[in-house]
Amino acid sequence: MTTKRILAALVAFLSAFGLFSQQEVVLKISEGMPMINLALPDFAVRTPTPAAQAAAAEIHETLAADVAYSRIFQPLPKAYYGYIRPINPEKIHFKDWDSVQARLLLVGEVREDGGRFVFDGKVYDVRSERFIVGKRYQADKAGLRLVAHKMADELMKLHGEKPIFTTKVAFVSNRDGNDEIYMMDYDGANPTRITFNKIKDYMPAWSPDQRTIAFTSYRAGSAGLYLRNIYEGTEILVSAKGTNYSGAFSPDGKRMAFCSTMTEDGNAEIYVLDLATMRTRRLTYNSGTDTSPSWSPTGREIAFTTDRLGAGSPQIYVMDAEGSNVRKVSFGGNYHDAPAWAPTGDRIAYVSRVENRFDLYVLNLRTNQIVKLTESNAFNESPSWSPDGRHLVFSSNMSGSIQVYSIDYDGANLKRLTDRGENKLPNWTN
Template identity: 35%
Template sequence: MLIAVLISLPLFASIGVAAKVYIDVDSPNFQLFPIAICDFAITDPNGAAKSKDSGITLADEVKRYLIMTGFFNPLNKKSFLDNGSANSPVSKIAFANWTMIGADYLVEGNVTQSEKETSAECRLFDVIKGDILFNKKYTAAGSDLKALARNIASDILFELTGDEGDFNTKIAFVAKKGNKADIYTVNYDGSDMKALTNHRAIIVSPRWSPDGRFLAFTSFKGGEPEVYIRDLKNGSERKVASFEGLNLCGYWSPDGQKILLTLSKDGNEELYVLEIETLKLQRLTNNYAIDVSPAWSPDGKKIAFVSNRGGSPQIYSMDADGNNARRITFEGNYNTTPSWSPRGGRIAYEGLINGRYQIFTVDEEGNNLLQLTFDAADNESPSWSPSGRQIVYSSRTNSKSKICIMNANGLGGRVLKENGGNVTMPMWSPRWK
């Protein structure tokens, strides 16, 4: 691991990542960060007994959020030779006691609870180098230890990977019962699932606006597939595309001004871009084949989409004005639902292999193909997290479906939402500030 640290440091320095990045978590050789999280010591000036367990709870919550990122392997407390002691200066920490049990990093600190707020002090150590990486103070209203833990975990992740993570995000998905569906949202940590729409109709393709205020989707509420944009602030819905035939919703432009559509109004399924305010429509493709599922690149210059112009559905990439379309997937004969990584570079999609749909990523030139899922299920509809380090997708066996999250390299998977019914088409929200 030390070698990996030494190697990856100059690499990142050379490509100009601002934060001090320790490990390239996207590398296929990446190993989960072995981290020791001590129970937080309790600083209790008033001797109030009610905060007795808060140090343990806070440590457990930090651990839970770190596991959620898919990058950490928190070590079992029982293996600890030492307990973190509050306010210990760097010189007093016996780093050898931590490296001996396999830790690379150590988290310790203290927590204080008053009537109005809870505050904590937290330190992160690199125990191999014997260095303190940060020492920060946190405050949350009331006794919201989860909020504290989320912020601490977010800082630890940022310190080690240069990324603020996906803690303040939601995932929208379609839950279907019989022929009726609605869009639901659930927090990144699996909490607070709730219905967003009340259409009780076929719904497909939920798409967040880049600022997270709007959600576009296709609904059959009016009997036919039409594109709606819902304002999440006031719950109002606006119908923006209801042409004859198919009206399918694609991704928003990075500036939030435009949205990509698939329409069949001109005879067959073509891609269009719609200016949301003026409803001005511009056609992008002109091809006898099916063109569908358009997704913008994060810089807004390119669009990935699905076309069967070559005889089978494959992923193509073209300029934002519709020119220079070229095929980027060549393995297999059914590759669909492209999603562009927010960090650029790679496109995730689903492909049919050995009778199952699995998630793949490929770079935007069509090289460096990676298969991410291998299980005996149909894994579909990949959507990247704002950090670009995780992918949410739906996983279905005959009768059961679930929403899953994995790292962008395919490791560290977890189930976000399991449902007896049909949950599909997850779409990761942007970060909320």
């Protein structure tokens, strides 16, 4: 018994140690480093048609917005391009670019080929005058934004980061009548409807392979939890008894934590479904309400909300993925909910109620420092991290109606992403 305990403590300690040693590196990258100046001169258009010109402009504009959003790179100020000779892709004067303090140079060419467009993107390191990476994409007009996002993701990979610009945000909207599941690009473009019925579907959560969405639907007369492969169109009901919600895939995609009231007493508990065997295991045994599971990026721990210390006062706890070693991590205040564990591992975003306002906060698990992200007299809810942990999406009624917004990890760059109908419960693939 005691040896077991010691072993468990040791495992916990080691896992925590592993986690924190990882965090320090990440922190240095995301907060200690100045942003990298990236020059993005206008693309050369090889076929002088208006369509090719427009395509080049669209890719350039989208890519520039991605770069500006990244918090890793920053676009070279427009004025600087006027100080040096215009770009000649055949012969690049790296000294020019170095003189305006560009560190990376992205040179693009666009040509039209049978109604489709071909984009060539090449990335150079200015100081060493070296070619780093090149990509060629072909797309029709509708795919031009995706071309830009793919190129931007190459920059992310170059920097050792997970791609974020081609990822999607799932959300719930009533724009077509009742609450249905939709998805959109990270920047709010290309909203696409996923569920089609007159029954309420909500609380979507992405699988890590970005092909399946877990969601709650009332279509069978109770709130059942469904898995829908959005590209194959297959759908399965995984839990129907009681109210089932808050689906959350483990980072390896093999398990899904969720919340259910399937037991006789009707109390909300957290369960884990093994997606290979489709067997469900109960993790919490408590008379309080346990909800909102969120996996640590290692898959070893789960953050969740519980009001076991007092009904009406939810707090954020962390437990091992097997349900043991439960400890409280939120402090100060009597209402903390909706934890979202950052993919960087060091932080948990959550919602806190202070004087009937609901704002987003980020708790640094290493330093126990709290950063308040939103500052509006509104209900700010449902935080969900970007795959690289530098941005979040959330829902807020700060404009009057409930809409999806994005904000950076430090509260900067608040941006509204939706405008049709009411939009909520955003979930970013990560």
